[in-house]
Amino acid sequence: MSKFVGQSVKRKEDLRLLTGTGKFVADLRMENMLEAAFLRSTYGHARIKGIETDAAKSLEGVYAVITSNDIEGEIKPLKQFDSHCILPPNLIEEIDPVINYNFEDVLAKRKVTYAGQPVAVVVAKNRYIAEDALALLKVEYEPLEALVNPFEAEKGDAPIIQEHMESNIQSHFLVQVGDVDKAIEEADYVLKKRLRTPRLSSNPMETRGVLANYDAVTGKFRVWSSTQLPYEVRSTIASLLEIPEESIHVTAPEVGGGFGPKGGVHPEEILIPYLSRMLGRPVRWIEDRIEHLAAARQSRDQIHDVEVSYKKDGTITGIKDDFIVDSGAVNYFALTCAYNTAYHLRGMYKIPSYQSKCRVILTNKTPNVPFRGAGRPEATFVMDRVIDMIARNLAMDPVDVMKKNMIQAEEMPYDQGILVKDGAQLIYDSGNYPDALDKVLEATNYKGFRKKQQQLKEAGKYVGIGISSFIEGTGSGPFxxxxxxxxxxxxxxxxxxxxxxxxxxxxxxxxxxxxxxxxxxxxxxxxxxxxxxxxxxxxxxxxxxxxxxxxxxxxxxxxxxxxxxxxxxxxxxxxxxxxxxxxxxxxxxxxxxxxxxxxxxxxxxxxxxxxxxxxxxxxxxxxxxxxVPPTVTFASSIHVAQVEVDKETGFVDIQDYSVVHDCGTVINPMIVEGQVQGGIAQGIGSALYEEVVHDKNGQVLTGSYMDYLIPTSMEVPTVKMVHQEYPSTRNPMGIKGVGEGGAISPPAAIANAVVDALTPLSIEITKVPVSPGYLRELIKEAERV
Amino acid sequence: MNKRIVALTINGVDVQRKVASRMLLTDFIRDELKLTGTNVGCEHGVCGACTILLNGESVRSCLMLAVQADGYEIETVESLQNDNGTLNTLQQSFKDCHGLQCGFCTPGFLMTVTSFLKENEDPTEEEIREAISGNLCRCTGYANIVKSVQRTVQSQRTSKSLTEPVCHTDHKQNETVQIS
Amino acid sequence: MKPAVFNYIRPESVEETLQLLSDYGDDAKILSGGQSLIPVLNMRLSTPKYLIDIGRLEGLNYIREEGDHLSVGALVKHKDIESSPLVKELCPILGEAIRWVGTTQIRNRGTIGGSIAHGDPSAELPCVLAALRGEIVVASLEGEDVLSPEEFFLTYMLTSMQPDQVIKEIRFPIMSKKSAFSFVEVARTHGDFALAEAAVILETDETETVIKAQIAVGGVNPTPTVLEEVEDHIMGKKLTDELLTEVRRMTEGNVDPESDLHGTAEYRRELVGVLVQRALKTAGERVKKGAGRHE
Structure with a gap:
């Protein structure tokens, strides 16, 4: 009998966090503790000819200056994560994947492959002195051609980033169902587009950080890390330093946000324990924001070339997607984001013929890893821009195109005819999408908006409404x-x-x-x-x-x-x-x-x-x-954004944002709503403001909060929420995940709303963020036609 | 000139330390005074996680040297609890309205709002949003923070109106209030 | 992100400050509120040998009415301008523009002298100062110079100040009671640096004909820029929609922005045209209502 499940029980965590007594890694301080700082590559791609360390070493208060030469043979390279690279045999048979082995040295050896990559580490009495020492290090670089465009990087004559590989195409696969070529051949219409999603930086308000203390008497390591995966940190330290897991105890203390990139093991998490053992003292490293924006792993960055076949009535008969993931210099997570994109792309829709071909390409950028949504925001942006484009081509309301293609309640559980990454058949377990659509349209007063919209437009107000829906395989294993x-x-x-x-x-x-x-x-x-x-x-x-x-x-x-x-x-x-x-x-x-x-x-x-x-x-x-879950369970959601566009300046104002979502059995509604609202804020960031930009040499141009823009309280509205509760059939309590969902749909919903606001002017948004400059370009282009 | 004595009052306690001139006020508070409730988020004055009160006004402690704070009164998140150790109205409202998730940005928000509500006892939602716009939160999407502030205002108003009748029963006191 | 080592000096007087500047020259930097300087120190983009903290000097913290202008001491903080009844009364555009400066926390510490000395062309105060034809009083041991914004601001983040000089005072001309004004700005997110901004002070006669116009823009040229051509063009005319469209085109021709991450040169040029048009329109409406100054 549930007495507490389903209740908005107030959080136990809050007392310490509200009184400043909760301890994040940066709040932990040990006797005799030293602090580390990293020298990071300022080049996207360059050979290291030499590193002059003498001046730094002789600075008072400096305890160690370490480069890759100093750790040769002592720390194994950080390689791609095995757990993500091993695919079930039936999936291998179906998608014919290639995953080329790739890795990163914990300190760059011989060459650097992305700006922000650790090149040397200094340990000093405190961070101030450590940074003084960094300023005294002199690295002689020989610049190499930096590959920032994946289409250039995949060419046969491009310089190879990971030199043991034969090309920069790190992995690829092909998944298909039905006969997409036939669908295209027989279609009334075919839509062909290139759509992009930007490279993002996750920016938890707490940056990364590690504190390690090696006890020479017991031979044990005590490690505190701001991580999502303490066990993975433990096993990676063990394998890279070749010591038993048993001798490492990892704690993730208060962790100030993660959102994906703290889920994985970074070079610093290996080096800091190593340095503690070397120096016989506790060593701590706290990432600063400038490091975070360059060196903490980034995400998204996909380019899709889609061909979509559809009928006069709006029925979509096939999608052929050829996409690339710009992976940066290392791909740690194999096909995780890429295959998430491929298997989620059709979302709530029944599209009988589907082909998705993917290449994951290495470039001279920070490694690309999962970030809230992990491949799904990209897929959803493609699918829902496509729905919107088709609706406009056919002069239909996008809602009608959605309805035309939507999986019906009585068709659940619904088999999409391909496999989930864990090898299970892709079957949506429960949900009622048409009901969700009705509910959210009611919440946002869609009909009323449409009526009012015409008058407002006549009065010179460019208001629009945009919709995006998604399904999300949540609760992945292994256990x-x-x-x-x-x-x-x-x-x-x-x-x-x-x-x-x-x-x-x-x-x-x-x-x-x-x-x-x-x-x-x-x-x-x-x-x-x-x-x-x-x-x-x-x-x-x-x-x-x-x-x-x-x-x-x-x-x-x-x-x-x-x-x-x-x-x-x-x-x-x-x-x-x-x-x-x-x-x-x-x-x-x-x-x-x-x-x-x-x-x-x-x-x-x-x-x-x-x-x-x-x-x-x-x-x-x-x-x-x-x-051990049998496979993922499918949460779902539909987002509706109402915006007003300032046509002369290109600014977009979100006036209303409504959501319906289903995460199965709700344990704590207060927390669920908090997750949804918070996810949407990040999605709004991606829709309108955020993008990591590199110049042609691979330098990060968005290196501070002056240039990487995080939305404030003035940019994020309070979201209206409607809940559905269709229990999962794949776990005993009927729970589905909700953490990432909010971030998935805003780019598509907002882009669609902007397009709608400017109609009858026909603009075509093919990427986010919809910055005012980009939007003005589109408007002018459309006005010229 | 590289080191200097800094004497200030923090959360009502007088402290004095000899520190490096270049030490940021944030580090002074966290490392010297061991008050780690004030967090460091960006060190270039954008995120607001390090917001403290300097003579009652909200400022970013990462954009001040400790030596600049010499002689000032500082309040940090550690000062907010009631004397009996319970959460104050603002903190309680954040808890009740789920105004925090990871909690890293929270001390900064609490200090910003503490100072804001002293100047504006009955803010509109827009004014609240404007007031907290110098504090970034990556978890909550702000909605529940706005709600927490509204809840605080509401609670303060209720507790005030509860004490008002006491005022009105005292005729003389009532007159004094009117005169002033 | 920690500052490099420096020698910290806290002079007791303006005279001592000037002596220090004269002694240390290029090796020294002035610290007042620190809201622009400290980020630069934290990133080690600047590593001065001497940091001269004038933050608590007496005698530079005043807002006074002096003849035809408002004299504002270099150490006056943004929040003090925001809340000053004198500013509201005599130079209200300043009060309006100041609300766009950073965020509350920044305005609580940042000083007007620091903001001017920083020389950021997208900053609000320089733009307002340019529009009003204000002045900057700069001092050194040699004496004081009174400079126009044109003389003071040289290019991006560079002013004509010599290493031995310090800003003492900013002079904002008192606005006519009959004038109305408007300050408009757009930034990508709230509190972020301006993409472009426009300051307009306007006076019309009883026939709604423009008899005085002061217009400046920021964020689109290496320095804050007075749009003299536009000012001249609208003098003696009524603010019709047609005229406003001309103003927009003319503005575009008077700026030469650079492209950056947040907008191309072309975008900024058009944007500032729109902003000037809007600011003029607002000021025009306000002056018509006769209530402009107090809004």
Whole structure:
């Protein structure tokens, strides 16, 4: 019975965060701690002829200056993540993938391949002195041709970025269903477009940071990192330094936002522990914002060439997509974003013939990794711009084109005829998309807007409305772990492998556990972000924690509840089915006077000769459960943006933003709404403001917040939300993920709204951000026609 | 000239330290005074995570040297709690309205709003949005922060109106109020 | 992002400051509010040997009515201008423009002298100063110079100030009670640097004919720019839609912006034309209502 699941329980995390007592990595300070700073490449592509370190080394307060020569043979290179590179055999058969091995040295060796790449590291008494030393380092570079355009980079005669490879095409695949060429041949119309999504920087307000302390006596490392994946950090340090995982204890303390790029292991997370061992002192590195904007991994950056066949009535019969991912200098995540794009592109629509051909190309830019949405915002931008273009070509309302192609409620579960990356068939498990569309159109008063729009346009106000929808495979595996235990005081503690960055894990998972064990969330302590207890765990990314950690804690709690009841049954001499747990006490329906507490049960279960346990039951009150999802589960959402365009200046003002979404069973509505609103803010950033720009030499031009623009409170409206709750069929509680969703649709919804606002002037937005300069160019182009 | 004594009052406590002249006020507060509630987000004056109060006004502590703050009164997030350790009205409103997620930008917002509400007791939504526009948040999308501020205003108004009748019963006091 | 080592000096008087500047010359930098300088120090784009903190000098923190102008001491903070009744009364366009400067936190620390000395062509105060034909009082041991904005601002982030000079005062001419004004600006996001801005002060006679016009733009040339040609063109005319369109074209011809990440030269040129047109229109409407100054 759910008493707490479904309630907006206030967050346990807030007290410490509101009083300034929560500890982020930068707040941790150890005795004798030294601070590190990195010298980073100022070139996109260059050979390192030599590094002069003497002056820096002799500076007072400097303890070490390390270049790749100094660590030769001591630290293995950071290679592509195995867990993402190994594909199931049936998927390999179906998409014929090639993934060429690629890697990055933790400090650049012989050459640099992107601006921001670590070239040397200084350890000093404090950050000020470390930066003084950086200024004394002299690197002699021989510039090489920088490849910033992936179309140039993939050419046969282009310089090779990863020199062991034969070309810069790091990976590719082809996925298809139906007969797209035939569909194009037989179509009434064919639309051909090139659409782009920008390179983005994730910009959690807390930058990255690592603190490590090596204990020479025990031979153990203690590491604190601002990461989404403490277990992955542990295993990567272990493998690169060739030490057992057991000797490394990683904690993700308070983590100030992650959004994807903190989910992965960066060179600094290896070097800092190494330096601590080398110097015999704690060493800390805190990334500054300028480093973050250049060196922290970036995302999106796709270019799609689509051909779409459609009928006079708006039915889309086929999509042929040939796209590239500009991966930067290393592709750590193999096909993760690229295949996400490919399998999500058709979204809520039934499009029988589909072909998606992808090349992941290395360029001289910062490595491209998953960022909130991970390939889905790109797919959605393509699909929904296409829907909008088709509607305009046919003089139809975009809503009618959506309806024409939308999967109907009675068609669920719906099989899209291809595979998910984990090898499962791509089947949407639950949802009702037409109902979602009706609901959101009502919320935004679509009909009313259309009526009013004509008058406003006549009065010279360029107002428009744009729609975008998506489905999202959430809760990807491989697994998540939970250990739930009751101690001798009767208190419940749950350890989870998942590790939060603001999502409120301590609160939501205590709600689940509390319901299962018949206690209150206050009586459950949820411990996350620490490799100290559980043998293995995964982490928080890919909208997966509620699904996987939620299911893991649910299953573990259920098993523990069963054990508690069985012990109680024995002690009360009653059938388990007759027992109840309420507020931490156990009693039988037919004899409510006879009560037991968790303390009684814990004592009975205590391992000893006098344990009072049913025959054959193991002592102890703890249950470890690994939840392994069968495959992803499909959340869905539709966004509607209303905008006003200042036609003369090209500025876009968002006047209303409405959303309907389905994330299955909602654990905590307050937190779900917070995730959606926050995701949309990032999506608005991508739609109108944000883009990492490199010059032709691979230099980052958006190196500070003066040039990389994050939306403020003046640019992000309060979103109207409507909820649907179609439980997932792929986990016991019916949960679907919600963390990323908000960020997926805004670029398409806003671009469509801008186009609509300027109609009858026919502009064609093919990329975001829709900056005022870009929009003015489009307007002028359209006016010339 | 490389080092200098800085004496100031922080959260009501007088402190004095000899520090490097180049030390940023943020680092002084965090590393010297060990008050790590004030966070560092960009160090170039855009994100507002390091906002503190300097003689009651919100300023960015990353854009000040510690030596510049010599003689000033500083308040940080650590000063906000009630004397009995409970959250103050503003902090409680952030909790009630889910005005924070990762919490990294939160101290900066709290300080900005603390100073803002002293100057504007009954702000409109637009004024609230304008007031917090110098603080970036990457998690919440701002909506719940705006709501938290509105909730604070509401609570303060309620508690004020609760005390008003006491004022009105005292005729003399009432007159004094009118005169002043 | 931490500043390099410097010697910090906090002089007690203007005289001492000038002596220090005379002694250290190029090796020294003046620190007042620090809102533009400290980011530059943090990024180590500037590594002065001596940092002379004038932030608490007495005698440079005043807003006074003096004859035909408002004298504002170099150390007056933006927020003080924002809240000054004297500014509101005598030079209201300044109060309007100042709200566009950065954010509250920046305005609480940033000084007017610092803003002018920074020489950023997209900054608001230089634009207003240019439109009003204000003056900048600069001092050195040699004495004081009173400079026009044209003499003071040389190009992007460069002024005519010598290493031994410091700004003492900014003089904003008092606006006629009969004039109306408008300051318009656009920035990509709130509080960000201006893409372009326009300041307009306008006076018309009873027949709605322009009898005085002061117009300046920022963010589109290496320095804040007075649009004299436009001013002359509209004198003696009524602000018809047709005239405003001419103004827009003429403005475009009077600026030579550079392309950057946030807009091409062409975009900025057109944008500033639109802004001048809009600012004039607003000022025209305000002067008609007779309520311009107090809005």
């Amino acid at each position: 998540e772990s939970a250990l739930v235990k009751i101690d001798l005081t009767g208190h419940v503690t749950a350890h989870l492998g998942s590790s939060p960055q603001g999502q409120g894990h301590e609160t939501v998972f205590s709600q689940i556990c509390a319901d299962d064990l018949g206690v209150t969330p206050d009586q459950v302590t949820v411990v996350v972000g620490d490799t100290g207890v559980l043998p293995i765990g995964a982490g928080t990314y890919a909208s997966r924690s509620a699904v996987n950690a939620g299911s893991a804690i649910h299953e573990a709690s259920q098993k523990l509840q069963r054990k508690v009841l069985e012990i109680a049954g024995m002690l009360l001499d009653n059938e388990v089915e007759m027992l109840n747990i309420e507020n931490g006490t156990i009693y039988a329906h037919d004899n409510p006077e006879m009560k037991l507490t968790f303390v009684d049960i814990a004592n009975a279960a205590r391992p000893s000769k006098s344990s009072k346990l049913p025959e054959g039951m193991e002592p102890g009150l703890q249950v470890l459960h690994y939840f």
